[in-house]
Amino acid sequence: MKIAIIADPELPVPPLLYGGIERIISMLIEGYIKLGHKVSLFAHPDSNTSAKLFAYSGLSSSNKLDVIKNTFLINRILIKNNFDIVHSFGRLAYLLPQLPVKLPKLMSYQREPSLGQIKKAITLSRKNSLSFTGCSAYISNQISPFATSYPIFNGVDLSIYDFVEKIKEDAPLVFLGRIEPIKGTHIAIKVAQATNKRLIIAGNIPAEYQNYFEQEIKPYLSDTITYIGPVNDSQKNKLLGSALAFLMPIEWNEPFGIVMAEAMACGTPVIAFNRGSVPEIVINGINGFSCNTVEEMIGLIGKVPQLNRQNIRRDCEERFSSTIIINHYLELYQKMIDNNK
Known part of the structure; x- marks a missing residue:
């Protein structure tokens, strides 16, 4: 297949540190190319990819002029080349000039979908030419009343994450993510304090x-509760693999949360609040536990030794491996191409 992939312009593909969507795009591209597909990528000029890169000159999705410049680039290339399918992880507006034409178009949502824009796009699009995916059923189910939509999980390259069967007796709890209230960093601290466990906090501070960090996190840092800043893939592998459990005390509806799958790739269980995609990802008693309150999360820490880390890794291999996710997308591409003939 000849595949065009559209990313947002803010971060390179793949990102050096934070950037879950860009990491997924990179995983798909490298997998497609290994299977013999031809891939073109519209992305940040610093992207390091095996695909043919068409670099954006506009680097902000919120700047109207940048959006116009990027839309012009994308559609100029799409018109000049005979692509089999275009797959966008960026703004739906980038596809606007292509909506009336036959080219199969797949729009993937890694965040809450803009239902008003989706309904307008379906009205403008050629029949059977536009479909959507969500990174979880939580996302795709919001779209399905208005358009054809499929749930396809995000995946991880298992070669990056080492399975760790045995951890130290004093293994820490880990929080990894953006340091902000909805991610629940402050709740992870409460859980660590109540269970007398070490806690390692990693991630960037927007x-x-x-001020949230200064007021809600920094005052509680100590010898047992530490903040190590952002981490790269190698550091993340070591951090998650050495953890007793990964804590995800989210106070919002997380669309997917790729770090849950990354923890599971190391054999590390996830303990998460039951919001957004968590009920789909966390299988209680198999790869972790889900709960609804701080008190419940505190109580579940004592149940972690009951979990089998081999089973956690196996579940990740079967549901979240890059191979599985790549095949899901390729099967969907072919289905869309066949339906659009």
């Missing part, structure tokens, strides 16, 4: 949440 500028707008620096």
Whole structure:
């Protein structure tokens, strides 16, 4: 197949540190190319990819001029080349000029979908030419009343994450993610304090949440509760693999949460609040536990030794491996191409 993939312009593909969507795009591209498919990528100029890169000149999705420049680039290339399918992880607006034409178009949502835009796009699009995916059923089910939509999980490259069968007796709890209230960093601290467990906090601090860090996190840092900053893939592998459990005390509806799958790839269980996609990802008693309150999360820490880390890794291999996710997308591409003939 000849595949065009569209990313948002803010971060390179793959990202050096934070950037879950860009990491997924990179995983798909490298997998497609290994299978013999031809891939073109529209992305940040610093992207390091095996695909043919068409670099954006506009680097902000919120700047109207940048959006116009990027839309022009994308559609100029799409018109000049005979692609079998175009798959966008970026703005739906980028596909606007292509909606009336026959080219199969797949729009993937890794965040809450813009239902108003979706309904307008379906009205403008050629029949059977536009479909959608969500990174979980939580996302795709919001789209399905208005358009053809499929749930396809995000995946991880299992070669990056080492399975760790045995951990130290004093293995820490780990929180890994953006340091902001909805991610629940402050709740992870409460859980660690109540269970007398070490806690390692990793992740970037968005500028707008620096005060949150200063007021809700920093005062509680100690010899047993530490903050190590952002981590790269190698550091993340070591951190998650050495953990007793990965805590995800989210206070929002997480669309997927790729770090849950990354923890499971190491054999590390996930303990998460039961919101967003968590009920689909966490299988209680198999790869972790889900719960609804801080008190419940505290109580579940004592049940972690009951979990089998081999089973956790196996579940990740069967549901979240890059091979599985790549095949799901390729099967969907072919289905869309066949339906659009």
